[in-house]
Amino acid sequence: MKIERLIKMANDISDFFNAESDKEAAAEGVRNHIIRSWDPRMRREIIAYLESDGSELSSLAKIAISKIPLPQ
């Protein structure tokens, strides 16, 4: 999958949850949203991107993705 697309999706999700002042809750919102709506291959790729680079991800997205378990 094009990683640029996944990065954009993750950042867009983060933009919504950024309205939440409790950043831990915001990160949980992003994490849950990705786990509940992304196909495992997409999750694997965004986790791999975060682990290898991650520079294009927003700070909230980084926190959230770091807490997503690697799909089997």
Next chain:
Amino acid sequence: MSIDKEKDFGTPASTATDNVTLEIDGFSVTVPTGTSIMRAASSIGIEIPKLCATDSIEPFGSCRLCVVQIEGGRGMPASCTTPVAEGLKVVTQNQKLADVRRGVMELYISDHPLDCLTCSANGDCELQDMAGAVGLREVRYNPQGKNHLKAVKDESNPYFSFDPSKCIVCSRCVRACEETQGTFALTLDGRGFDSKVSPGQNQAFMESECVSCGACVQACPTATLIEKSVIAQGQPEHSIVTTCAYCGVGCSFRAEMKGEQVIRMVPHKDGKANHGHSCVKGRFAFGYATHKDRITKPMIRANIKDAWREVSWEEAINYAASELKRIQTKYGRDSIGGITSSRCTNEETYLVQKLIRAGFGNNNVDTCARVCHSPTGYGLKQTFGESSGTQDFDSVMHSDVIMVIGANPTDGHPVFGSMMKKRLRQGAKLIVIDPREIDLVKSPHVQASHHLKLRPGTNVAVMNALAHVVVTENLQDDAFAHERCDVASFAKWKAFISGPQHAPEALEAITGVSAAEIRAAARLYATAGNGAIYYGLGVTEHSQGSTTVISIANLAMATGNLGRDGVGVNPLRGQNNVQGSCDMGSFPHEFPGYRHVSDSVTLELFADAWNVDLSGEPGLRIPNMFDAALDGSFMGLYVEGEDIAQSDPDIQHVHAALRAMECVIVQDIFLNETAKFAHVFLPGASFLEKNGTFTNAERRISPVRKVMRPLAGYQDWEVTQLLSNAMGYSMNYNDPSEIMDEIARLTPSFAGVSYAKIDELGSIQWPCNEQTPEGTPIMHEQTFMRDNGKGLFMLTEFVATKERVNSKYPLILTTGRILSQYNVGAQTRRTENVAWHAEDRLEIHPHDAEERGLTDNDWVGIKSRAGETVLRCLVSNRVQPGVVYTTFHFPESGANVITTDNSDWATNCPEYKVTAVQVTKVSQTSDWQSKYQAFSDNQLELLAQGVTNG
């Protein structure tokens, strides 16, 4: 079977709750106050002769045929305009009355062609019936006297004829146009003998404001206004009630038949969504079902450069299954998937998702709601706990203020649009939030109190500003919020929305809407009584589509506008079965009934019922499928009744993805754009050829009934079943009712639904279960559907779209629909509806046109960051400066060549409504259009070769 004529009571039913008792011809009758004598009589089987009265419109009292005598009363009052009263004694038949009626009829007939035997209405003519009823035996007037017998026919409308020589000037057509449709296209022109029905200002129908809804034709008691299909083919001999396959209103129709030929579609008076009304699409545009372009033989080919080969059903199904299995063996279980259709029935959609989950072994199923109302599903599920609108359509008749956001009901949902206009004419206030001046903003006897003409892409800012005014001016309904909603979320939301950044004044520069206008609109919505919100794709098809849906829900909860008649949050669904296809588990993360695939209880329930292991991981959404195809991990696709190669955004990307796949299976009635990239074509059945149900925008499950045999031999659910069995997952349904029984067993909101109950009630609005055995017209009356029963307020920060205008792309393109065409146009382009809209055009404001040296009909190139296409332009004040607009009903228009891959953050619903473009005058089609034309021509040639060889 018979033609099953619907009873006409002569005047509308009274809505009064108190009754009066009277005597008619010696029979006692008790009816609601306000009922006409005519209707009271009809209710006990006494039919008073009538011509100008019909129960779909208010009485007029002009024909004088329905006169009666009332004991102790003077003269002979018209029974249609005389209301009942306690103790009245009415006589409907005596010699005096008979003489008057015969005299009236004699006058009518003296100026009427006496061609009954060859008249197209012969056998279905009220004038003929009344002549018989009053015993007219002679006409004493000189036939050579002054008359209208040579009046010229108006044949301009493609669907009906207007023969003024047969007109009795009863005004039923004029009143139907006013009261039922609300267009006011017809008038009675002239006085006395010169009176005549006139479209517009003495224009032909096609030149007038007429929208061809058919209400006038329906109301006409003679052959004056009659369907051309009846003129050509004669009167139908039986009828079958079914449901329209166009928009999300889901109108009930009687398909009036001659054998297996549809003669006409007549709106069903008992239809609870449409109450006997229709639009130009449902009423007349059914000819596509038997169009010569229908493909009725299965076809296969190894490569899209090959000619198609017609094969047997068995060979096609086995080839499709073997290809899908081969791909899974080569690329893995998750390398294939499918797309369900909002044009197919609930049962068919359910079966496709079942095939994918149980037969393919993954959750790679999605549906066209991805590109329209997926944000509705998400936003309303989060806030209210259920992915659906809250009201029935009739609720609007109790609204005091109606807010229409990003919807164009008179074009997109015309029958509901007419009902809404009726309520507005009764005095309800209207707020329109739309970048463009839709018809509702100002039409006969309707004018919006506020038109918030916002910049495309700023919905959330406008909704936040409205909510800010409500909260900071203390207009909210605290009692409702505290009793019915999550209190902590309400407090948090109030603090958030009160922030100065959400003030209308602070957002004015972003939204383009004056703060004063926003404040006035907010006050109106919050204080005018029952406030109802209706919205469409102008809300959902944005990068913040889900956020806007949430902000709408917040506003409705904050003002207590939920849980009763006249209020609510109402998504106007685009296609006939968008609600149903979503209900049926078409999303990759949800089983039927919107239950997440990871929910262990649900997973186990379906695994047990389907006798197979199921995946608890979400599958790919449609745009993800395209991306995965291009990276080589998604190589096989089964598409039922969708045309992703035309309807989805950034179409060049879609086409590349389809080309990359090794097996694309399309099940459709036409070789649509997607089928041009396909390897297997399975011929589908139109809505006239199948049994099942559709669920409309008000959650109403209505019957779809087979009126002719499937042209290709199978209904669509049967084809899916064949494919499933060939894939090795056994399905053995004998009838779609068995599929609905399974849906009911596995889906709590459908637990009480069955074909027997649908037959009994006519239609059912889900939830329908033990608590609500006859369905639920209004949702959330006592509690919301969330686990704790409380509505949830969510924070909705405005985030500007990434799609920005700049000097290279200075205009914003937004897209929409038009009344006469439907979606990608595959159906309506194959009907006479092209008479109204034969091509997509670009609307551009005069200022922007002048800057570019453009005038009407000029060819213009429209270039975005994604691509370029060429259309003719229409200079119009309906769009604001800086905004251009087009429809997308014709594939060659390439509207989706220009749209980008931006999408809603929560659901990936494409941002169709905001594309930065430049518009320039050009003299030839775009490079994409030239290539598309060549490709399309080649594909049609490959089809022709296949048919010839087959």
